[in-house]
Amino acid sequence: MTLNSIAKELNLDCNSDINITGLNTLKDASNCEISFLENKKYLSDLKDTKAGAVFITEEFKNELPSNTIALITEHPYLSLAGLSKLFAPKVVETAGKKAVIGQNSTVMENVSIGKNTIIGNDVTLMSGAFIGDNITIGNNTIIYPNVTIYRDCTIGDDCIIHAGTVIGSDGFGFAHTKDGKYIKIYQNGNVTIGNDVEIGSNTSIDRAAFKSTIIEDGVRIDNLVHIAHNCVIGRGSIITGQCGFAGSSVLKEYVIMGAQSGVAGHLEIAPFTTISAKSGVTKSIKEPKKQWAGFPLMEHRTWLKLQGKINRLLTKDSK
Template sequence: MTYTLSQISKTLNLDFNGNDIEIDGIHTLAEASSSQLSFFNDAKYAFQLPKTKAGAVLIDSEHAKLLPVSTIALITDEPYLKLAYASKLFAHTLSTVSEAPKMGSDCDIDESVRFGSGVVLGENVTILAGCYLGDHVSVGSNTILHPNVTLYHGTKIGRNCIIHSGTVIGCDGYGFAHTKQGEHVKIYQNGNVVVEDDVEIGANCTVDRAVFGSTVIRRGTKLDNLIQIAHNCDIGEHTLCAAQVGLAGSTKLGRNVVMGGQSATAGHLEVGDFSTIAGKGGVTKSLEGGKTYAGFPAVEIKVWRKMQAALMRLVKNR
């Protein structure tokens, strides 16, 4: 879907000065191309403004002067709310149309499986009863989908993967902008999910699609049952997550991270390579790799043990 900037501006009740360029999507300041719209609503990203390649940016008047001359400013005091309204323009159109997938040899597909349009399957793919694969989903060779797996539109699954029953991949991330009256306006999640090769995902997990770009689960990662991966997370290669792990949006886990049962992260942080988060650990800031952490907020486990010992001494001495 492509719109002229004048069409978008009219929808958002905004004015602009500049060429009436065509816009084919929305992305971040750092990733947007000259045919995409972006937004600015957080001063900590001001350093990205002079370098953005976005065709146009939703931005307040104070920071608009920092944009390069090639980028058109759409002046608003509510850039995040306007982003929400704009995101609807580029949302995938849902349809009940079903088409036979393009598939490789030796696939075993239960007759109850339902496909959207443009689905592509590799060789020797097994899909059991009750699964749904939406528009433009791709599944690599030798992958198994157990009963009642749902892959929303645009999801890409690699080779040699196993996805267990009840798991949903590509559902909308939890994103809303808020009006001055306290109403919540949906930000349409127009990215996708990419699951690389040799990944196993347990039963009843949810992996949210990205707002824009991709939520990524990298090669060799193994997820237990009942895990929530929020939008725009990036899960490093060969990571292990035990049951009921929860990752907030834009969390980045390095390679070979281990997360114990019921551990979780806040959003927009990084956990370094070869880190371990003990069960029920709560990660509230980015953590250095190669160490083991525990507690809430998560600290190095030797510190956490000392804290627990000190607390017990206080209790005993009351």
């Protein structure tokens, strides 16, 4: 799609016929992609962006690198929402190649498999599983009943995905209009799951807005876990029951999350970190191999000290 035709669709001024293939963050966009600046705190990313064009307000247009085109808009994030719709793939492909199923794989009754999908060898797809369009599943993977895998996702070798789990549902993203309407940011990315990953039942892993939500090799995820768009769950991490992750949070390798704990958005958690049950992580954790607890989060030993103080407070009072 040319930049001109996109601008026309979104009622913006532009005079360039460069070819645009999608949208992305300021950091990750290539010169064929459009990005956006909504929030001042990303101004530092703006200077270094390689994006072909950027949705930007009049105020900041001079901060753009010389070879990036300004698409002036009062509401960059709303323009992005409009753009995301232009690049959204079909919900269901009507054309395309019939799925390829590898050797010695079992497809039970009532399984749906989309177009252009490739299933490896020795795979088991159980009844009620939905495998969308343009999906790759590696060898020796088991998909239990009533699992849903949305289009474009990839799953590695030797994975087990338990019943009712959803891979690739839309991330929770929308722009606000002045009159209180929400305009969907179409989630045009996917989920990529590495090798030797086991995921429990009724867990939800959302697809990325751009690029991928990533579950690295060897990860273990329990039941009823919520992983939002663009998260990265690092190699060998253990995510226990009912944990939740807001958007774009990154766990490095071998992080352990206790049950019912949560992680706010856009954070990074150092390798070999342990988060106690029911904790809430609201800041990035930079030092590896430590244990944390509570909400707001503190070192686990500090949390223990706090509980001791609370106990003394209660005892003192009863005298």
